Amino acid sequence: MNENHQVLFRKYRPQFFRDVIYQDLAVGSLSNAFKSKKIGHAYIFIGPRGVGKTTIARILAKRLNCERPDGVEPCNECLSCTEITKGISNDVLEIDAASNSGVDNVRELRENVKFNAMGGRYRVYILDEVHMLSGAAFNALLKTLEEPPPHVVFILATTEYHKIPETILSRCQDFHFKKVPVNVLQQYVESLCVKENFKFDAEGLFWIAKKGDGSVRDTLSFMEQAVVFTDGNLTGAKLRKMIGYHGIDTFSELLSDILDSSRSAKIFEKLENFFQEGIDLIKFTWDFLEFLNSLLLIKDNLADRESLNIPQEDLQKLKTQYRELDRETLVLLAENIFLIHEKLNQMKLRTSYEVKVYLEIQYRKLLLEREKPSVSGLLARLSDLTKQIQGDIGNLHGNESIPASAPAKPAPEQKQSVAAAKPPEVKKETTALENPFDLPPEKKESKSIDSSHSTGATNPNREEPKQNTSPMEMEKLLKEKFSGMEVDPDQFKNI
Numbered sequence: 001m002n003e004n005h006q007v008l009f010r011k012y013r014p015q016f017f018r019d020v021i022y023q024d025l026a027v028g029s030l031s032n033a034f035k036s037k038k039i040g041h042a043y044i045f046i047g048p049r050g051v052g053k054t055t056i057a058r059i060l061a062k063r064l065n066c067e068r069p070d071g072v073e074p075c076n077e078c079l080s081c082t083e084i085t086k087g088i089s090n091d092v093l094e095i096d097a098a099s100n101s102g103v104d105n106v107r108e109l110r111e112n113v114k115f116n117a118m119g120g121r122y123r124v125y126i127l128d129e130v131h132m133l134s135g136a137a138f139n140a141l142l143k144t145l146e147e148p149p150p151h152v153v154f155i156l157a158t159t160e161y162h163k164i165p166e167t168i169l170s171r172c173q174d175f176h177f178k179k180v181p182v183n184v185l186q187q188y189v190e191s192l193c194v195k196e197n198f199k200f201d202a203e204g205l206f207w208i209a210k211k212g213d214g215s216v217r218d219t220l221s222f223m224e225q226a227v228v229f230t231d232g233n234l235t236g237a238k239l240r241k242m243i244g245y246h247g248i249d250t251f252s253e254l255l256s257d258i259l260d261s262s263r264s265a266k267i268f269e270k271l272e273n274f275f276q277e278g279i280d281l282i283k284f285t286w287d288f289l290e291f292l293n294s295l296l297l298i299k300d301n302l303a304d305r306e307s308l309n310i311p312q313e314d315l316q317k318l319k320t321q322y323r324e325l326d327r328e329t330l331v332l333l334a335e336n337i338f339l340i341h342e343k344l345n346q347m348k349l350r351t352s353y354e355v356k357v358y359l360e361i362q363y364r365k366l367l368l369e370r371e372k373p374s375v376s377g378l379l380a381r382l383s384d385l386t387k388q389i390q391g392d393i394g395n396l397h398g399n400e401s402i403p404a405s406a407p408a409k410p411a412p413e414q415k416q417s418v419a420a421a422k423p424p425e426v427k428k429e430t431t432a433l434e435n436p437f438d439l440p441p442e443k444k445e446s447k448s449i450d451s452s453h454s455t456g457a458t459n460p461n462r463e464e465p466k467q468n469t470s471p472m473e474m475e476k477l478l479k480e481k482f483s484g485m486e487v488d489p490d491q492f493k494n495i
């Protein structure tokens with residue numbers, strides 16, 4: 001594998017500006033500098049790892065010292081070019097600032113820059129990870145940057161722009177390098193597969209590009225491992241197996257198992273199978289959560305995101321498949337899965353068996369909650385209602401006044417008592433307080449009506465709820481009555 005790594009990594013490292021992918025801004029600016037013969041003495045390359053900073057620094061160094069340059073490109077054939085390619089040039093010094101971060105290292109460098117170039121025209125210093133330099137080292141470097149010898153070019157490279165002192169930045173021309181998008185990496189990997197005669201499909205390319213996370217170097221590195229793992233057959237199915245990802249079909253099925261109560265047994269079959277196959281159930285839970293989140297993004301037409309773990313080809317398929325599924329259901333489910341995943345991480349269960357048992361219990365709980373008239377919306381409303389009833393009761397006991405926002409809907413039996421204009425017994429209200437879920441909100445209003453000596457007949461438009469209201473009906477009634485209603489917690493401070 002290591003040999004393979006060397007082959008791909010070295011073989012495809014760009015040796016010309018034109019071969020660098022996606023960093024057009026930096027390449028364009030450097031090309032213009034050569035065209036106009038305005039070469040700076042200090043450059044700073046800023047950007048994430050593995051996107052071509054050092055590669056471009058080397059091409060720049062080559063072009064500066066090339067004996068037979070071709071326009072803005074080096075020849076890559078002369079002695080200077082080949083020495084730089086091999087890393088044996090005396091005129092190009094690559095320094096890892098992370099391991100040479102002290103002031104003494106920079107002082108040594110300052111002594112060193114006084115010497116003229118040996119073979120070429122320029123001495124080029126490439127300082128990688130330059131943000132690692134100490135404060136004193138930066139100060140020492142600044143002195144050199146302020147008065148650089150004419151034959152010296154500094155190329156500083158960093159992944160952490162904010163750690164570079166302003167005084168240094170002001171002495172350098174800055175070039176910003178960007179993460180390479182998945183689709184660009186995908187095309188690049190495809191071109192390499194063709195050259196290397198690897199088998200592949202679109203999904204396989206997607207996963208390789210995806211694992212590269214915007215870095216060409218990481219993409220190539222993963223591709224090398226993938227070539228070994230799949231024996232040069234870079235298909236989506238093999239890649240998914242390699243990275244332990246199940247693909248959208250598995251997650252779609254699990255979602256259907258949860259939403260369709262007749263299929264719920266399949267959830268537990270799946271968990272058992274995954275457990276038997278030795279699949280990481282915690283990672284699976286996270287991947288399922290990502291899938292649900294992706295569905296929400298797809299619904300909101302925000303799916304064309306770099307971070308999405310779904311190949312482009314599958315996005316439209318999912319959009320069609322889940323067009324009818326309501327957003328609220330998805331959000332609630334995603335929230336539940338998120339909490340399950342969080343608890344799994346917190347509990348640090350010792351074995352995969354414990355994880356499986358925990359997940360089984362959590363999924364059963366999830367299914368039970370789904371069987372209720374409403375999972376969270378209704379409960380939230382009921383909670384508000386409980387507080388409101390408690391507040392009203394408190395007020396009744398206090399000054400017999402009723403907040404204007406008190407719910408209004410007399411139950412038949414109450415209405416009858418209202419018609420008889422008899423004051424209701426407080427005891428009944430106490431019962432309501434003890435079990436607000438059994439009490440239609442109407443009771444509160446009947447009290448209100450009695451207090452003001454009005455009757456149910458003065459509200460002819462009111463619905464007449466049936467006795468023994470079923471949970472579904474109850475939910476409907478509550479939704480109608482309290483939809484959009486806000487409860488001010490300050491109103492109930494004394495509870």
Ligand SMILES: [Zn+2]
Pocket residue numbers: 065066067068069074075076077078079080081082
């Ligand atoms: Zn050359």
